[in-house]
Amino acid sequence: MGYQRPVPYSRSTSWAAHRRRNPPSSEPGIDMFCPIGTPVLAAESGRVADTGDSIGPATGRFVTIDLDDGRRVRYLHLKSRTVSVGNRVRRGQVVGYSGATGYGEEDWSWNVAETGGAHVHMTLWPLHWYVFGSNGTLDPEPYFDADGVAASESAKPIPKRRAPMNYIRITGKAGERRGGTYAVFAASDGTYVAEFVGDSGPDNLVELNDEGQIGRLQNIIRGLR
Numbered sequence: 001m002g003y004q005r006p007v008p009y010s011r012s013t014s015w016a017a018h019r020r021r022n023p024p025s026s027e028p029g030i031d032m033f034c035p036i037g038t039p040v041l042a043a044e045s046g047r048v049a050d051t052g053d054s055i056g057p058a059t060g061r062f063v064t065i066d067l068d069d070g071r072r073v074r075y076l077h078l079k080s081r082t083v084s085v086g087n088r089v090r091r092g093q094v095v096g097y098s099g100a101t102g103y104g105e106e107d108w109s110w111n112v113a114e115t116g117g118a119h120v121h122m123t124l125w126p127l128h129w130y131v132f133g134s135n136g137t138l139d140p141e142p143y144f145d146a147d148g149v150a151a152s153e154s155a156k157p158i159p160k161r162r163a164p165m166n167y168i169r170i171t172g173k174a175g176e177r178r179g180g181t182y183a184v185f186a187a188s189d190g191t192y193v194a195e196f197v198g199d200s201g202p203d204n205l206v207e208l209n210d211e212g213q214i215g216r217l218q219n220i221i222r223g224l225r
């Protein structure tokens with residue numbers, strides 16, 4: 001079963017479009033256009049990790065949930081929230097109500113030319129921390145249920161993941177394209193899989209810049225580049 005879409009909508013702005021903006025969105029996600037006051041539903045079960053109640057920042061009011069599958073989701077521009085940090089939430093639970101808050105405004109939905117109208121912005125991160133920048137987030141679209149708003153048993157299941165066993169940052173040599181941080185997971189078949197998580201990471205990650213060492217790890221960890 002895929003993720004629950006947070007709100008019903010027929011018009012949206014894609015993750016790719018957020019990344020194409022000039023300047024690019026600092027947390028590319030999907031804008032789902034819906035009337036102010038629409039209940040916002042949790043994508044999956046998890047724990048509320050962060051909330052924001054100020055309309056000052058671009059985010060407006062928001063709710064961040066650390067999902068039980070290891071990913072993190074955040075809903076922006078809310079009119080209000082119904083959960084607090086530390087609360088457990090279940091899939092489909094109402095976590096707030098949609099709005100058009102942020103940039104110091106309680107309701108910017110009148111400015112359709114610039115904002116597109118009232119919407120919920122959903123950001124998805126691969127792990128339980130914030131990574132900002134155009135390469136820091138995942139496109140939520142493939143993770144949703146196939147049929148849109150309602151839950152569907154026919155949707156492709158999301159593989160349940162174990163917590164990452166380690167984090168590796170490949171620093172490489174100056175001028176090389178390589179770089180970034182990977183979470184390393186133990187796969188069920190005994191191999192290891194690396195998942196790119198962006199530019200930053202936790203304090204205790206392993207930094208690698210030795211070409212020989214990187215090459216040896218690439219032989220045993222799939223997805224490490």
Ligand SMILES: [Zn+2]
Nearest residue numbers: 029030031121
């Ligand atoms: Zn957005």
